[in-house]
Each structure stands twice: as structure tokens, then as C-alpha cells.
Amino acid sequence: MVYILSQPQCFKLFKRSTVHLSLSLLMHIVLCRRCMMLVAQLLRGAVRHAGSSGQSSITAVRGVSSSSHRFAAFGRTPPPSCPDTDHPKILITGGLGQLGVGLTKLLREQFGKNNVILSDIRKPPNHVYHNGPFIFSDILDFKNLEEIVVNNNISWLVHYSAVLSAVGESNVTLAKEVNITGLHNILDIATKHALRVFVPSTIGAFGPSSPRDPAPELCVQRPRTIYGVAKVHAELMGEYYHHRYGLDFRCLRYPGIISADSQPGGGTTDYAVQIFHAAVKSGCFECYLRRDTRLPMMYIDDCLRATLEILEAPAETLPSRTYNISAMSFTPHDLTQEIQKVLPDFQVTYNVDPVRQAIADSWPMALEDSAARRDWGWKHEYDLSELVQAMLTHVTTGNQLVQAN
Numbered sequence: 001m002v003y004i005l006s007q008p009q010c011f012k013l014f015k016r017s018t019v020h021l022s023l024s025l026l027m028h029i030v031l032c033r034r035c036m037m038l039v040a041q042l043l044r045g046a047v048r049h050a051g052s053s054g055q056s057s058i059t060a061v062r063g064v065s066s067s068s069h070r071f072a073a074f075g076r077t078p079p080p081s082c083p084d085t086d087h088p089k090i091l092i093t094g095g096l097g098q099l100g101v102g103l104t105k106l107l108r109e110q111f112g113k114n115n116v117i118l119s120d121i122r123k124p125p126n127h128v129y130h131n132g133p134f135i136f137s138d139i140l141d142f143k144n145l146e147e148i149v150v151n152n153n154i155s156w157l158v159h160y161s162a163v164l165s166a167v168g169e170s171n172v173t174l175a176k177e178v179n180i181t182g183l184h185n186i187l188d189i190a191t192k193h194a195l196r197v198f199v200p201s202t203i204g205a206f207g208p209s210s211p212r213d214p215a216p217e218l219c220v221q222r223p224r225t226i227y228g229v230a231k232v233h234a235e236l237m238g239e240y241y242h243h244r245y246g247l248d249f250r251c252l253r254y255p256g257i258i259s260a261d262s263q264p265g266g267g268t269t270d271y272a273v274q275i276f277h278a279a280v281k282s283g284c285f286e287c288y289l290r291r292d293t294r295l296p297m298m299y300i301d302d303c304l305r306a307t308l309e310i311l312e313a314p315a316e317t318l319p320s321r322t323y324n325i326s327a328m329s330f331t332p333h334d335l336t337q338e339i340q341k342v343l344p345d346f347q348v349t350y351n352v353d354p355v356r357q358a359i360a361d362s363w364p365m366a367l368e369d370s371a372a373r374r375d376w377g378w379k380h381e382y383d384l385s386e387l388v389q390a391m392l393t394h395v396t397t398g399n400q401l402v403q404a405n
């Protein structure tokens, strides 16, 4: 005899957390699709469990249907009651931006696919969705964020959600909400649930009265953008929570990050990504910054490795909780010349955007990062020539793949 259950019937069945589902009973019922996924998870856990204890029945997970978010997460990640190893369980907010997908890949390689949950308020592309756990999370929704942290047994939180410098100047209200109110939610939840929390800061946390060449770790910070003001606020709040409540807060001031397979999200340094795509596709590029605008920059692989390194660093090696990290500094003209060594016909023209130029002029030309090198062994691998080689190779290969498909 076979029983076919509808979704509500399945919910009822699983809601009774004390019920024991025997394997023979399961063989006679056909569950709805979502519940089949849950049962598969339970069976996997039971097989592991049976291997050690010899039991052959499965206890339904308590309260499994009490929340749709929790249920969705169970469908895609192991239940919190069966952590597969001692690895941290990591949540990345704002993970669909320029940096999040790459960091997710690196952290999954290090800690296991199911231990890293990517989240954002946008719908992920198919290849991201199918690559590991993804969940909707709006950092402005405190309750939803806390529920995700608790239900998934999160121990580390990487907070990437942000509104970047140029977009922030065009929508100050949104930047205040996401970059300040959102950060408060993150710090409060991280403190309440004893999480390790990583919040990136930026060269944008310095301003025109900061020393510019190079900007040291500790100096005057009076940024002129809402993005920069929010990042100084994040640095200070994180350090305050660390000293006041013992929060394990870790922060790196990133330079402008350059990546081949992810697009920048509306910052002032975006030109340094766009230029490579233009060089490969059309052989010409119109730059919105002046040719002599020198800014600190870094290849994404170095940035993500630095992030993993500070996340893993033993607390006693971190006398400071906010570090500069640096790799190279260049102007649009320097970058053009380096690209022209490979693509001699590449042409760049300049059409300066006054908003982004004013932002860039208020930022440092270089960062001083000796504390990171001394305290936790930071070392960059990519200088300008290696960056250009890597970017041109990746962008060209990416283009060929797109054309081939």
C-alpha cells in the first residue's frame, strides 16, 4: 500500500517532532518534493548515525516546519544538529556583489561547501544558486537575519552588504540605511550570538585632511562621502563592541579591488575593472578619472586571501582590529601603458566625472600596511604587471567562452 502526501500533509507529519519515522513506513509514502529533500537529509544523517550506534529508525528534527526560512535552509544545508566537522559555519551578507561570490568559493574550498551560506537581496544567477547554499537576507530585517544565524548555527559572519561610494553620493538615504543601520543589526546579532564578524573598510574611510602618500593606520579620518563616514563609523563601532562586549570584530581597509569575472557595484575605482573589458572587446576606453589620479588598488585574489587570513588569525595575533592592506598604486595613465605593452593599439580618452573625481582626490594615493605584515604575515602577490597579465588572460578567456556558447 502506498500513501501519496500533499505538502500540507507532509508539514503535519514533520511538525510532530516526537514521531519516529521508520524506514519501512517511509517506503510506503510518497512525499511532496520539498519534504523528499528533507527526508534525504535525514536519511543521510541516520545512515551516519546508524553506522555508529546500530539504530535503524529516524527521529524527525524538532520544530522543522516552524519557519519557512528554516525549512528552506534545511533543504539546502545539513541541519544544525549534525555539523559535519569543527569548521566554522559562515554567513556572507551582500554576497552577490563584486567580491562575495569569489570569497564564497575560497571559503568553501577551505571549510566545505555546506559550511558557507551566501546571502543577498537579489536573485542569484543559476550557476551561483546551484553551487551551494544560498538564502535571501536583507540586513535591514533584524529578525530575519537573526533567524538565519540561529537556525543555521552560524559562527562567522562576513558582512559584505554595502552601497559603494559613487552610488552612495547619488542616494544618501539608502547609503545611510544600508551602511549604518544595517551595520548596527550586524554588530548586535554578532554580539548576541558570539559570532566572529568581518567587516571590510576602505581607502574611502580617509579624507582630504588625512596623510595621502601613504595613509597610515592611525591618522585623521574626516571622509567627505557618506560611504566613507559610514565606514569610519563601522571601524569605530566594531572596535567599541570589541572592547566593551568582547565581540570578535575583524576589519581590513581594502584598496580598490580589481576582478575579471565579477562587475564592480558603483564605486570610484570601477574604471580599473572596466578598462580591461574595453581593452579586450573594443580596443578603446573613455575614463571618468583624470589620467594622473593615483589610487591604491589590489587584485581580487590578494584581497580574498587577506580576508581568509585575517578571519583565521588567532585572536592573540591581532593587537589591532582594523588593518590597512596594500598591494600597488597606479594612475589611469600607468594602467593604460601597462595594458599597451600587451595590446599596443589600445586607446584611452578622458571625460572627467566631477563627482567621482572629487571623491578620488579626497582619497589616499597609497596605504601604509606594515602592521598587517608584522602582526599576521600579510604579503601581496600581485603588482601592476602581474595584475595586467592576470586580468587580460581572464577577460580574454571569458570572452572566448561567451562567444563559443
Ligand SMILES: NC(=O)c1ccc[n+]([C@@H]2O[C@H](COP(=O)([O-])OP(=O)(O)OC[C@H]3O[C@@H](n4cnc5c(N)ncnc54)[C@H](O)[C@@H]3O)[C@@H](O)[C@H]2O)c1
Pocket (backbone or CB within 6 Å): 093, 094, 095, 096, 097, 098, 099, 100, 120, 121, 122, 137, 138, 139, 140, 159, 160, 161, 162, 163, 164, 178, 182, 200, 201, 202, 203, 253, 254, 255, 256, 257, 258, 263, 264, 265, 266, 267, 269
Ligand atoms: N570592491 C571594492 O573595490 C571594495 C573596496 C573596498 C571595500 N569594499 C567593501 O567590500 C564589501 C563588498 O564590496 P562589493 O564590491 O562586493 O560591493 P557591491 O556593491 O558589488 O555588492 C554589495 C552587495 O550588497 C547587497 N545589498 C545592498 N543592500 C542590501 C541589503 N539591504 N541587505 C543585504 N544585501 C544588500 C547588494 O545587492 C550587492 O550585491 C563592501 O562592504 C565594500 O564597501 C569593496
Ligand SMILES: C[C@@H](O)[C@H](N)C(=O)O
Pocket (backbone or CB within 6 Å): 164, 165, 166, 201, 202, 203, 204, 227, 254, 255, 256, 257, 266, 267, 268, 269, 270
Ligand atoms: C574603494 C572602494 O571602497 C570602492 N571600490 C569604491 O570605489 O567605492
